[in-house]
Amino acid sequence: MKNWILVSAAITLAACGGTDGQPDTEAPSNTLTTPSETLQTQSMQTEGLMTQTFAIINTAGVEIGDVTVADQAAGGVLLNLDVTAIPQGTHAIHFHTNGTCDLPNFSSAEGHYDPMAVNHGFDSTAPNPHAGDMRNFDAPVSGVVQTQVLNERVSLSDREGFAPLFDADNTALIIHASADDYVSQPTGAAGGRIACAVIAP
Numbered sequence: 164m165k166n167w168i169l170v171s172a173a174i175t176l177a178a179c180g181g182t183d184g185q186p187d188t189e190a191p192s193n194t195l196t197t198p199s200e201t202l203q204t205q206s207m208q209t210e211g212l213m214t215q216t217f218a219i220i221n222t223a224g225v226e227i228g229d230v231t232v233a234d235q236a237a238g239g240v241l242l243n244l245d246v247t248a249i250p251q252g253t254h255a256i257h258f259h260t261n262g263t264c265d266l267p268n269f270s271s272a273e274g275h276y277d278p279m280a281v282n283h284g285f286d287s288t289a290p291n292p293h294a295g296d297m298r299n300f301d302a303p304v305s306g307v308v309q310t311q312v313l314n315e316r317v318s319l320s321d322r323e324g325f326a327p328l329f330d331a332d333n334t335a336l337i338i339h340a341s342a343d344d345y346v347s348q349p350t351g352a353a354g355g356r357i358a359c360a361v362i363a364p
């Protein structure tokens with residue numbers, strides 16, 4: 164009995180599709196799938212914010228934690244930093260240009276991610292800061308750091324108006340030995356590079 168109802172419904176839809184000149188075989192499926200496809204598209208746009216976690220290594224190549232990068236609805240990304248063995252003190256953290264963490268000094272990541280070619284630092288002369296610039300964080304005696312860092316200028320999902328972290332050569336997250344003074348060009352006098360994460364899809 165159920166089969167009969169389904170078959171008869173299909174025949175009815177096919178007949179409807181044929182009346183406006185469209186092929187009988189395509190019209191019914193279009194009619195049935197269009198509403199759900201529309202809903203899925205809207206859902207993807209609403210939930211288009213990406214979140215991804217990346218491993219962080221030290222200069223010996225040992226994994227010391229990770230960073231979860233999450234697109235924010237208002238724009239930019241929020242970093243959830245979860246690392247160990249960071250020397251006590253204040254440390255600079257930036258996105259750098261190349262998505263590589265070659266040992267032993269991560270110089271392969273090159274300079275700060277700066278697609279707009281502006282000045283480094285929040286306290287420097289405008290236009291500033293680099294897309295990859297972020298506020299320093301503090302490490303306690305234990306070396307265990309669980310903190311959040313905001314970057315209002317970049318995106319994971321290539322959103323218009325925000326520098327894409329996943330560009331042609333991707334990017335790298337670098338933690339430095341010292342604090343960023345937010346003024347010195349082009350690095351903030353942040354010292355050596357002590358940890359690195361490849362930021363790539």
Ligand SMILES: [Cu+2]
Nearest residue numbers: 256257337339
């Ligand atoms: Cu840096």
